Amino acid sequence: MPPAAEPEVAPEPQVTPVLAPGSASEPRPSRPSRGSRPRLRAAAGAALLTGVLFCLAGRLAGSYPFGTRTRNIVDLGQQYLPFHAYWRDLLLGRTHGDLFLNWSSGFGTNFLGDFGTYLSSPFDLLVVLFPADRPELALYAVTALKIATAGAAMAALLLTLRRGPWPVAAILGTAYALSGWTFNYGATVPMWLDGLVAFPLLCLVGEWARKGRRPVLGPLVVALAWCANFYTAYMATIGAAVVLVVRLLTTDDTATATTSTSIKPTFEAAGRPRFLALLRAARSVLLGIGLAAPLVIVIFLGTKAADPTPPTAFVAAAWSDVAARFLPATASVATPALFIGTPALALALTLPFNSAVAGRVRAGWITAIALVTLSLQWEPTHLLWHAGASPNGIPYRQTFVLCGLLLMAAWLSVAGGPPRPRALLGGTGALGLLALAAAGSVDIDRWTYPAVAGAVALGVLAAAAALLARARPVGRLLPVLAVVLLLAAQAGETLVTGKRIEEQQLSEVSWAPRVGPWHTDMARAVAEKDAWPRHRTDPGEVPGGNDVLLVGGEGADYYSSLTSDTYSRTLTGLGFGYYAKGRHPVSLDNPVTDAIFSIGTRMRSTPRGPLALDRLPEATITVTDTPVPPLVTVHPAGAPAPAGSSDSAFARQERMLGRAVYEVPAGPRRTTAPDGAGTTLTARCPAGSDVWLWAPEYQGTAALAGSPSATSTFAGKLPSVVAPMQRLGTVPADGTVRIDLRPEPKAGPRQKLPANPVGCLDRQRLADTVRDLTATGATAVRATGHTLTADLPAGSTGTAVVAVPRTRGWRCAAGDAPLAPADSRLGLLAVPLDGRATSVTCSFRPPGVKLGGAVGAAALLGLLATALPHRRRRTGRVHPSAGRQEFTARAHPARSTE
Template structure:
């Protein structure tokens, strides 16, 4: 094909891609206006993790881009007292579109995420339009209609719209199919590698699914081509090389992600059970909703009806029919069989939505719809046969509770209009008298586009309404109250002289959302060792240990150098301050080793005994209530640590404090240590624990501790006197100047996660010691300073692999260019 022909093909795809993208944006926007969700109304869009995880991550990225974050792309000093960030960036923010957040004001983070979401949906539709026209010439307006149907498919509306990172997979699928097309046509070697790399960086999870789907797509295309078997093999090898090189090019992000995933706090795998056939088929129809319960397969009645006509269209070659029908059937069955379902999810069945790969089948259905018209518009018999299959699906789905009130009405109306429209187009093109008039065909296509727009908008509204009943919005968008909290934290903080704890009152990711440096972090990559450290110290968590929460405790505040804490009161957000040791302290030795209770574990890291840990006796009453009785020094502060207990507790007749451990299944939420109050003059510690309707056991010792605040103040003064005289924190490094003659260990109040390298004085950088989960640097000779740097595990190896891939790709491209010139000459 010469350059002029290629230019014409590109121009022919541009308008359908633009129309599809605009139509998708219009549908998604209109559904929000009708529902009155943000930014068009008061209803929050922050379903499930959107508000608690993704928006705070986008806020942190905004801070990094504007130079306001404590940390950089490699490390995050703000969350969980300090964790790596590159892997989280790769999982949640890897898409180049995420960088657009920096163009918005920080208090419009929710709007930025919404705009990015709409843009991803539109780009997915545009990419599908380009793919369809690349596969085979055909009516451009049908390509636009089918592509728009893909952009607002059921998976996009029901699963992807509140998980922005998954939408990268919606774009990746048609782009990876394009890579397969380029392999088939032996073009765009460099672009193929770059496309694979970009989308594996954007979101490796959905890119993995799209990569498998692209392999299936390529096999179908190869089998339906007229190439010899040798050339077919060369096409497959070429595609494999492009995919491997693209994966290798993504290694600087991908390897740190995979390494962090291996070290992350595990969550229990789900148990897959195929949904009933009526439920499964009903998700193909409009106005159906069942997020997490079955696959979201809706692509619109027009696209579905066209796909069903493909086997009966006499213009479609027989081999194409057989290969694509078999491919689609086998692909569908893979959603129904546990082993193949596990394969789609990387052999780790999720405990949430179990059909996260459904966008793959949505894309294949759209491809079938295109094949049904690309070779020639289906005639009346093909349309009627397709309509009959659609009727069978509808009949089998009638009993599904996932179909909402008007689903069948919309299906019948859309199906009838679609059949009439294609019948009209067929009749016009068959009639010599009518063929001269273009307006009937134009009107028919316009009617089809209106059908798609109205039906998908209605489905989007119903989907959002029904999903909200199952997965309610967790948080509202940024408002004046959040601005006030953010400004209060910003005015109080003085990092790295001390930490300012913003708490976890809005989300577990408040340190990223509001600023400051605290214990909170909600991430699927939260290190397991960090979870153990915080649990041992009495911190609470949720999400199976992947969402750490703040702990308002003076001892842990001293351990982690928390000098200011945000408190929410009736009068508004206020800051309470305390005298805290520096971020780096010096210990003659690592001292206490007892970790038999959370109190002992805190004392170990503090370096001083400050708790009384009394014996106690428990009495269980018929009401389900338990009373614990022990004795402590009057005036001390009583604490209770029951991490595996759900209910509430109080000291004598004091205020009730909530205990939040739950089991759904296993332990989903862990209760934090609670401060109950001051021990009375009698010295009797009487604690009431109410389990409600679920009586639970209490450990025989170690649950109660009484804090001597004078002893704590003395310990803090000692740590301040011997601690670092100056601390500097870079993006992923810490440097501290120590008092002259310091000996023993410099303890850095940062979790000891893999990736840290520390040196003392002029010594060689090496792995630091692990001191109860914190970084400890041995001080040798006359070292009066330490320096620690964090490099994400896997980054160096990933950079080497990525560089090798780049060099190899460039070499292959240059060799191909040289070889073609030689052949021509």
């Protein structure tokens, strides 16, 4: 007969006599209790094991820093690496901006929103410990430390839920930290790893609320989680709420709000304590989110103002694919990454069959896991998990919560001892059915089933050793052997999974090379030429994206989830290109836009070879200095638009510049190439002018007839990519312009071109315009952290235009007038002038700072209002002035298996 389930009821308190201060029986200063030692050991063991396995998986995959292959896939190389490099410089005082404003990216952007989205985790402060030319190593260390901390937090949580053998808790904590979600998503999106850490910590907050403990620390933990990354903290909060509800329904040791021992009706005895626990948990969450409001509100408003991505319709994954993602060595961004290791999964599947666990405990956890699993596949709950908006890209970002629930179920089934053979057979059978259901999935890798077979074999040996030790408890050899075999099974699968996921990602998604001589040479060149705020220095295209964050300077390149819609639309209208559906505008090498945005120094790179996964990139860098107007120019009031303007990028550039500098042929003649594989555009322009082609949707090549060696490639692919305008060459002496277009075959035979795709730039007109704007523009420009001030010639009238995008948060004034929300002129900051002011000032304050500060202050007052009564109650119980000291002795808990 199986042993009875371990009761979930706390031991009945025993009241001891009142003791006088100083008596022999007076409690001594608190020291770590024996019950906390297993948690510390499990947490330390999980952290160490997690770190070692994560590094070994990278070594097996041959990726940096243990190999030569790059890890910089997709956003890891284009967002997180550059942001962390810039964060290091900001912390060390080596940037032009401050926490409010980033002068380097996007011609001036809201940095507080980016900080709260990408860099507000305490772990990110570690970047200052690494050299400036090792940002990848710094980011890897931050990533590994977050993952190890997640394993430690889960191990500690498991032993809080129920006592048991700490080595097993450490192994299961590692299984959580190195789940398929971590390898497939979290390791390459480091900001999401803060949610991985937050989930077990928020579950601990729920436990404290359930038992009426730590009313101050609880909100602080919530605040830390939401500040570190509010997006995944939101998901972790939902998951922690599920765990709290299950615990309230399946345990009887929930704390009451009073010390009364009178007998109450059933609802009073059971329902009221649970209701009060929910209130305590809600208080902790609300106060914690309130404390995080100065960041959360700024991010929320920044998201509202961001360039909108196209709507995404959620499509549930096939159940065979869902089943496959429980297995090792599977990778996909379209299905939920549910791998936690075959032994851990088998233990979780034994819970329904494990009669040694109380029936209501089994029912509660099985129901919770089933409902959360179904919620991944139903659109209304999918939207709930993602705060009401179906994300672009990975649709199953909340999967780490389900991984955690499965590991809690595994722990509850094994904590009291190895499950009986019947339960083990039931779990193994369920695992077999799951593997069979996954057989037809496209996500199955050639390593999947061999890895499962090896793990099952080791798991069976571990179970046999544990059962023998239970039947013949004559030593520690068998229990130790069981743990070692379990560890080997989990670790082996984890290493295979980590290795294969890295290899599959590099073969299937875009990547950037490692930081190398190209970057360091460019950073050195930019530092030598940087003249901010006299004019901007643009480093141009550097591998990885977000170039100015990596190498310095001030340019258009900027990639963030908070890229302003105003900024993106303004630049696209001027002929700039973008990636990431508008959220990654890139630099445009064009003399007219250089004049508009005061880019006086431009770097150009010529790669010395093709980019490779395992080789550092190198390039030859050239530097070009060009006279440009200052950052602040003065435009006459009511100046007419240049003659011949139309709704084209060339016309918009002219309107922003204030002069006509292009000849734009109306409707170039289009003829099909003799071989039918392309199109020729024919137009007439002044001889000697520069030919520019604006074809944002075009995918293919373009070249001036007679100059096939000067072929330009366009990569437009709406809605993801818009191609920038490009210079094709010089108009020949006869004034005839013929452009040969060769579309990519996969792009289709017909590609839409604008009505006026060709513009011919007159360099002399542009030079005259620059000279005039410089003569009437600012005589001096000063820039501090988030403020720019310019001195103007006396008597300036019309409009002062600041070469900074007019996004929300900018306030400007002329002379000594108070700052007010800035005007806009064609998307740039504008300040009206009346002839009396001799200076203009513009300052940026992130939208939501004041509101967030007010909410945070109110939450802080609420936390103090919670802390003071709690402190009085504690002091009242032990205060020496009472003449006597009272305390309630608790029965010593049974020693856990160690």
